[in-house]
Amino acid sequence: MTIAFESLAERLQQTMQKIKGKGKVSEADVKEMAREVRLALLEADVNFKVVKQFVNRVKERAVGQEVMKSLTPGQQVIKVVNEELTALMGSEESKIETASKPPTVIMMVGLQGAGKTTTTAKLANYLRKKKNKTPMLVAADIYRPAAIDQLNTLGKQLDMPVYSEGTDVSPVDIVKRGVEKAKEEHHDTVILDTAGRLHVDENLMDELKEMKASVNPDEILLVVDAMTGQDAVNVSEQFNELLEISGVVLTKLDGDTRGGAALSIRAVTEKPIKFAGMGEKIDQLEPFHPERMASRILGMGDVLSLIEKAQTNVDEEKAKELEAKLRNADLTFDDFLEQIDQVKSMGPLEDLLGMLPGANKMKGMKNMQVDDSQIGKVEAIVRSMTKQEKVEPKIINASRKRRIAKGSGTTVQDVNKLLKQFEDMKKMMKQMTSQMGGKAGKRKGKGGMQFPFMK
Structure with missing residues (x-):
């Protein structure tokens, strides 16, 4: 998954993880963290003077009263690093200045x-x-x-x-x-x-x-x-x-x-x-x-940017219709195609996943890549189905699978794989939507579902 500052992000996240769960943070812990942060920033080609000032500010705050007397000192240190990193890049969005008299x-x-x-x-x-x-x-x-x-x-x-x-x-x-x-x-x-x-x-x-x-x-x-x-x-x-x-x-x-x-x-x-x-x-x-x-x-993560992308590119009425279908497990392959188009309009899938909090720590996500040719293959298979097959995939028997494979330039194995993943996705989505607002039950089944266009 490619995000901006990938190598820097990985180093800093590893450093923060070491200190996150600590019930008590000593001055020695802060010094060790500061050393790791300094090395990570220098390796990322950050200006030496900037690194020195940044690390000094973090150390000063991290050994101060706001951290030492906190109930969660490890998390408080991460909060300090996050705030200083934000301040380093400018604190808030800077907008274009407009003239009082156009243009x-x-x-x-x-x-x-x-x-x-x-x-x-x-x-x-x-x-x-x-x-x-x-x-x-x-x-x-x-x-x-x-x-x-x-x-x-x-x-x-x-x-x-x-x-x-x-x-x-x-x-x-x-x-x-x-x-x-x-x-x-x-x-x-x-x-x-x-x-x-x-x-x-x-x-x-x-x-x-x-x-x-x-x-x-x-x-x-x-x-x-x-x-x-x-x-x-x-x-x-x-x-x-x-x-x-x-x-x-x-x-x-x-x-x-x-x-x-x-x-x-x-x-x-x-x-x-x-x-x-x-x-x-x-x-x-x-x-x-x-x-x-x-x-x-x-x-x-960056949930706000993800929401903004969704608001810009996703049709609200269609999203409501889809939610109702998911609750009732009525999702069709036509809905599936529509969702692929809407997600594609929001940008590369690996970038969207990079905006999810903790996505880099989720099993199988760290080095996940989205294969565009696989997305094309999925679309070709679905478009080779009849209207009835898209609505009722259960009627797709061996001869229909051969016809779909031939029409989409794929194999019967590819068709079987997509049909299974589609059914798995419907079950998972129904389970997720039924748990929204309620207490999540224990997840059944072995492993997780992988979309057909992920490597």
């Missing part, structure tokens, strides 16, 4: 290769879908013609206007005229995709300063690649000194990254992380919630 001008800056152009389109998509804004994009990277083409392509994909004047015009003039165009066409937001370089240089900064002076942006967002680790922190520091950025967007936070950038940038620049790119798709940009990220790192 709000957002200037995207950063080095080449950080994903600035894609992030520009992702941000526009987010603001339109989640905040009911009407953005216009401005292509101001005249040194990389591919960037202009890319932004135009993304604009068409999103059905969103892109202002462009090609590569032979001053980028300062382009952004000025782009903002004027947005005013004329009554767009409430303008997002400027500016040029990047392979490294911070004087020419780049002079041009960006000119742009800033000409359009007076409400936000200057620095786009940095989380996978570059400590380099991302150094870049953020340089851009902030020269441009005074208002916030940071971290890209590739879904990768197998050590996470040091996210934990260091806020402390080093004193500027908030406003968004995080959690995948390559156009809708995979999320507001950065420090408290939720801290919970995920410590294995406490």
